[in-house]
Amino acid sequence: MSLELVHAGKVRELYDAGNEMLLMVASDRISAFDVILAEPIPEKGRVLTAMTIHWLDLLADVAPSHLVSADPAALPAGAADLGGAAGLDAVAGRAMLVRKAEMLPLECIVRGYLVGSGWAEYRQSGTLHGTPLPAGLQQAERLPEPLFTPSTKATEGHDVNISFDDAVDLVGKEIAEQARDISVEAYRRAAAAAESHGIIVADTKFELGLIDGRLALCDEVLTPDSSRFWPADEWKPGSSPPSFDKQPVRDWLEETGWDKKPPPPALPAEVVAATSARYVTAYERISGKSLADWYGPAR
Ligand SMILES: Nc1ncnc2c1ncn2[C@@H]1O[C@H](COP(=O)(O)OP(=O)(O)OP(=O)(O)O)[C@@H](O)[C@H]1O
Numbered sequence: 001m002s003l004e005l006v007h008a009g010k011v012r013e014l015y016d017a018g019n020e021m022l023l024m025v026a027s028d029r030i031s032a033f034d035v036i037l038a039e040p041i042p043e044k045g046r047v048l049t050a051m052t053i054h055w056l057d058l059l060a061d062v063a064p065s066h067l068v069s070a071d072p073a074a075l076p077a078g079a080a081d082l083g084g085a086a087g088l089d090a091v092a093g094r095a096m097l098v099r100k101a102e103m104l105p106l107e108c109i110v111r112g113y114l115v116g117s118g119w120a121e122y123r124q125s126g127t128l129h130g131t132p133l134p135a136g137l138q139q140a141e142r143l144p145e146p147l148f149t150p151s152t153k154a155t156e157g158h159d160v161n162i163s164f165d166d167a168v169d170l171v172g173k174e175i176a177e178q179a180r181d182i183s184v185e186a187y188r189r190a191a192a193a194a195e196s197h198g199i200i201v202a203d204t205k206f207e208l209g210l211i212d213g214r215l216a217l218c219d220e221v222l223t224p225d226s227s228r229f230w231p232a233d234e235w236k237p238g239s240s241p242p243s244f245d246k247q248p249v250r251d252w253l254e255e256t257g258w259d260k261k262p263p264p265p266a267l268p269a270e271v272v273a274a275t276s277a278r279y280v281t282a283y284e285r286i287s288g289k290s291l292a293d294w295y296g297p298a299r
Pocket residue numbers: 007008009010011012013014022066098099100101102103207209218219220
């Protein structure tokens with residue numbers, strides 16, 4: 001029985017697995033400057049999936065999650081047909097069986113550092129998602145406290161940063177407060193754990209949904225695609241630190257003088273290899289585990 005594709009994102013595919021469940025398959029595709037590159041990054045899909053499971057384990061007492069299993073033996077029969085001749089091996093380690101949730105129409109972003117669109121807003125108006133911040137903060141500076149800075153989930157175009165009161169208007173006070181508390185606590189725990197391994201989690205985006213009437217952590221959790229990871233020893237307020245995972249790609253693309261409009265230039269093999277190694281290192285440093293011990297064959 002083949003599984004029905006219900007959604008194809010930039011990086012992942014989502015299939016209906018029956019019984020109110022979904023199969024999420026993370027590919028090796030990578031985007032840089034909002035454009036998907038033609039060359040896959042070997043191991044990226046396994047890293048994204050392994051990292052999500054690592055964090056969900058660590059955060060199990062902060063909130064329930066949508067995870068059923070990432071064990072290939074527990075996947076629905078149709079999973080083996082997704083990868084053609086390679087069978088289950090093609091998706092093992094990249095696929096995750098989850099419970100279908102009623103997703104909140106919010107991106108639950110938590111920022112511990114002032115960077116990206118947050119830095120842009122602060123520079124212009126001294127606020128972060130409408131909340132005033134102390135004067136004189138520098139780019140990439142650590143915030144006094146991590147802040148819940150939600151945005152809308154735009155189906156087209158860019159998500160819009162909103163205030164907490166806007167989030168209350170969207171989902172109601174009780175759910176907005178719960179979403180904030182879960183997100184901030186999950187960020188705090190993860191940031192502390194990563195910091196002890198020399199990695200800063202500058203910010204991250206959670207997606208929460210209701211399962212059996214309770215808010216649960218859904219989607220991917222604290223991966224390089226949903227978070228900014230920085231090597232702690234290269235962090236210096238005043239400039240944006242390199243990204244732990246994507247820096248070789250970004251540096252190379254900048255050097256080519258590409259205008260950041262599709263089609264992107266083809267990545268040389270050594271840039272692909274360096275980036276793949278960075279993803280694997282990010283997982284192994286953060287989790288203290290070896291990717292070789294994760295499901296699926298090395299790619
Ligand atoms: N347990 C769940 N139940 C229902 N929907 C979920 C669940 N977990 C995640 N989702 C949704 O599945 C979709 C996953 O899509 P994905 O992240 O691959 O692509 P996207 O968000 O459309 O685009 P992008 O590539 O920019 O992330 C998201 O809309 C997410 O909110």
